[in-house]
Amino acid sequence: MLPGFGGENGHSRFPVPCGGSKINDHIQWLIEQGLTSEHIGDLVAGLCDRLIADGIPIWRASITMPSLHPMYRGVSANFVRGGATVLENAAHGSVEERNFEKTPIFYLLNRGERTGRWILARGEGLDYPQLAEFALAGGTDHLVSLCEFPKEVALRGLGFSLTSDAPGGFSDDQLAIVKALVPALGLAAYRVAASKTATDILAVYTGARTSARILAGETQRGTGGSINAAILIADLRNFTALTEVYQPSEIVGFLNEHFELIDRHVEENSGEILKFMGDSVLAIFPTDAEDPQKACMAALASTKNLLKANEALNRERTKNGGPDIGVDVVLHLGEVFYGNVGARGRLDFTVIGRAVNEASRLEKLCGTLEQHLLMSESFAATCAVACEYLGSFELRGVSKRADVFKLADAVS
Structure with a gap:
């Protein structure tokens, strides 16, 4: 001012x-x-x-x-x-x-x-x-x-x-x-x-939870620890093709609109976005050791709300001749390292590990299976909501085949 x-x-x-x-x-x-x-x-x-x-x-x-x-x-x-x-x-x-x-x-x-x-x-x-x-x-x-x-x-x-x-x-x-x-x-x-x-x-x-840890002194490279978390990865479908049609300022505007609604629904369910990766979002919902189902239900509620909000956003935008941009979401549950990763003078406080890699690979199946929401076996077994088995799939860079689920039609 x-x-x-x-x-x-x-x-x-x-x-x-x-x-x-x-x-x-x-x-x-x-x-x-x-x-x-x-x-x-x-x-x-x-x-x-x-x-x-x-x-x-x-x-x-x-x-x-x-x-x-x-x-x-x-x-x-x-x-x-x-x-x-x-x-x-x-x-x-x-x-x-x-x-x-x-x-x-x-x-x-x-x-x-x-x-x-x-x-x-x-x-x-x-x-x-x-x-x-x-x-x-x-x-x-x-x-x-x-x-x-x-x-x-x-x-x-x-x-x-x-x-x-x-x-x-x-x-x-x-x-x-x-x-x-x-x-x-x-x-x-x-x-x-x-x-x-x-x-x-x-x-x-960095997000409220992460910034609190940084300000509390967790700034040394390599500091952090293993946590169990529900992982949410959201990706804008076919977004790369839009860069051939729209100006950079318009592309940024579309990204901001979708990222805003994703953040709103993740945050309202006590999750935290850790990273924006191009047109993708990585968020976590840390689990309670005694009640991992709570984090899964929070991640699922966030996903259902953000997908519904994304439909409303697209309806409004297409009225004015704008593009319909879908969002694909994968939900996974697993152990991750949560802490400082990077170079001495440039750190990222984030999550890494096999579970993050698996979630990223699962996201690639959304287009193949024509589903906007996919869940891993560990997530589907924990969330206590009726799910439908879609099959077992090989994931690039992952030795074990992955059983993949969607919400049962009755609860979609």
């Missing part, structure tokens, strides 16, 4: 603040919170409560920061005196993002300034929709302070906004106190945001 910061000085000039010991107390509190807080809402709410207790007439406040999350352009924590502090995300393409140019923060960024003040009681800033709304509700004074972060990261900085509803607004001494606190606030917010960004982005790229 804050694309960048420029300029060395804001257009406001504040006097040297009074009450240095109080300021030092607030700075110490901000540093401590920066080390322990989990989100910026703690910072804005706690600091405002402390400043209000010191007599600074804060009615509303917010911290606004950019975000590296693929779904959100920015995040803000909004404080209201006597109310709850609310965290809000501005999605890419949202009204909030489109209206960013109509905000005081954008005004300061565009002018290369760090601070700005609009005395609402005098009618200043009413061309900004938010400030007009504040003025109408009794706001008298609005202050914005910007803090710049290192340019090497996309978290460029923060905007700290304070609004007063007191008749005289903020005094010069109070403005100076706020100015003295902004660097410590920025440092604390940067630590909180950097930590959350690392957690969120790692989860986006």
Whole structure:
């Protein structure tokens, strides 16, 4: 939400603040919170409560920061005196993002300034929709302070906004106190945001379960262990042929649509996608040693839901002349190694092993058998749902022939 910061000085000039010991107390509190807080809402709410207790007439406040999350352009924590502090995300393409140019923060960024003040009681800033709304509700004074972060990261900085509803607004001494606190606030917010960004982005790229293990310290090549899991491999049928007909941007759009619905139904049943491989998806549902059937039923529920959702997606797309893209799914149950695999400087936290290889080979039979869902013998025997035997087949690179099943017609 804050694309960048420029300029060395804001257009406001504040006097040297009074009450240095109080300021030092607030700075110490901000540093401590920066080390322990989990989100910026703690910072804005706690600091405002402390400043209000010191007599600074804060009615509303917010911290606004950019975000590296693929779904959100920015995040803000909004404080209201006597109310709850609310965290809000501005999605890419949202009204909030489109209206960013109509905000005081954008005004300061565009002018290369760090601070700005609009005395609402005098009618200043009413061309900004938010400030007009504040003025109408009794706001008298609005202050914005910007803090710049290192340019090497996309978290460029923060905007700290304070609004007063007191008749005289903020005094010069109070403005100076706020100015003295902004660097410590920025440092604390940067630590909180950097930590959350690392957690969120790692989860986006590796999955929530896997990212938790990585952040817990499982980063050495070869670390991991054997687990039993239901394995789901989903592949878009005849997708390669579409690359001869459609532009790359269209192909990416189709992939994203299908991957989105696969992820949604895998995640809602406690599974996790580990890898996107071209037009295929590898997901696992770790089993409980005492109840492996639970993981199999979760994987089966995910599959049935995603196949149904894929049919709906194709119906909608073909109405507009787009392609009908089928999804083939294989379900298998077996032991896998779950951990770090790769080169010293480039690792993949994934699953490997005979069961993964067998599932991949089974997927090739979907087209041959004209089935969108196939199950291995181990999966069919464990899932406790009526299945139909389709035959025994040789799998490339697998010594033992594989017995293959589908759902019985009565439960398809």
